[in-house]
Amino acid sequence: MKARHRRFAWIAAGVAVLGVAVALVLNAFQSNLVFFFTPTQVAQKEAPQGRPFRIGGLVEDGSVKRIPNSVEVTFVVTDTAQRVPVVYSGLLPDLFKEGKGVVAQGSLGPDGTFRATEVLAKHDENYMPPEAAAAVEQAHKGKGMSVSTLKESQ
């Protein structure tokens, strides 16, 4: 075995050990690396208790209600299994829509209502012209699915 081959083997072994170490560390930190918790996780009390966290899911169809003469808005975040009502007062991002993804930061009240301090829109990775989106929408209407729910169910 030549010296340079031995060096190469040591580098390969070093990278492999490092990779395993990082994989184990990331695995241990798994729960701290999530950007948001789903309504199901909240229902199972996996979300942090008594301190702010983020909740993510879809804005339930027909759930967005604006309080007249204020910037307060209420809506329901759902992952189609569980639902969490959210109260927020402030400006919503342009892509905030019923049936679309949302991530809200705030804390869970004792009544089970999530009081959000910040609401972000989470969009999907599909890009197409509006006409194509309308055609896809039309094609799935019979099954009661929209583009976004179709994507979520995959």
Added chain:
Amino acid sequence: MSLYRYSSPAAFYPLAGMMAPWFAGAALLCTVAGLWIGFGIAPTDFQQGEAYRIIFIHVPSAWMSMFVYLVMGFWSVLALSFNTRLSAMMAQALAPTGAIMTFVALWTGALWGRPTWGTYWAWDARMTSELILLFLYFGVMALRSAIDDPRRADRACAVLTIVGSVNIPIIYFSVQWWNTLHQGASVSLTAAPKMASIMLLGMLVMSFAAWFYAIAVVLWRVQAIILERERGAAWVAELPKLRSAVA
């Protein structure tokens, strides 16, 4: 073997000078064509409107930021195991281009995030790991300038680069492994693209532009590095450009 001839800086220097202008020209052509497709032909997006057009800059630069690091890691492994000077010079030449690509990806991402998500920045796994990539590039460049002896700097930078390469799969798979604000990949090797084909075409042409730009710039930069580090060598003194400059 004849290909190994080019592992010598003296032989690679003229080859790099010969190839670079062609890649620069190809980069210019692809940039014009890609921007024309992206901003002139591609339709408006059904949910993001015009804001999605940042994708034509954002995705190519983000891809390049990761790919350049992998190439840098490849040269670092060669430099460390075979002790070849040119490999280390290639790794050195790649770092600034990788850093620029990472910065552009983060910057355009922030400009894209504001109108769509509602925020410039969020500490989700994708964005945080990409920011770490920027610091890795800065770290490699800083380490090199901190060590006076070029051969020791080569080895130190190679080790840091190889260690840092574990970050690349983390960036790429972060959107699959964890809940992130950043959406998943629209284009991957394993699934059909989730984009209209004209949008995809614009993005791919812009990606080729980023490739050709990076190759051209790195070849020119490695020429400068060769000249600087081999300045004592006889063949450098013999270069027509230098002889006329001295005369």
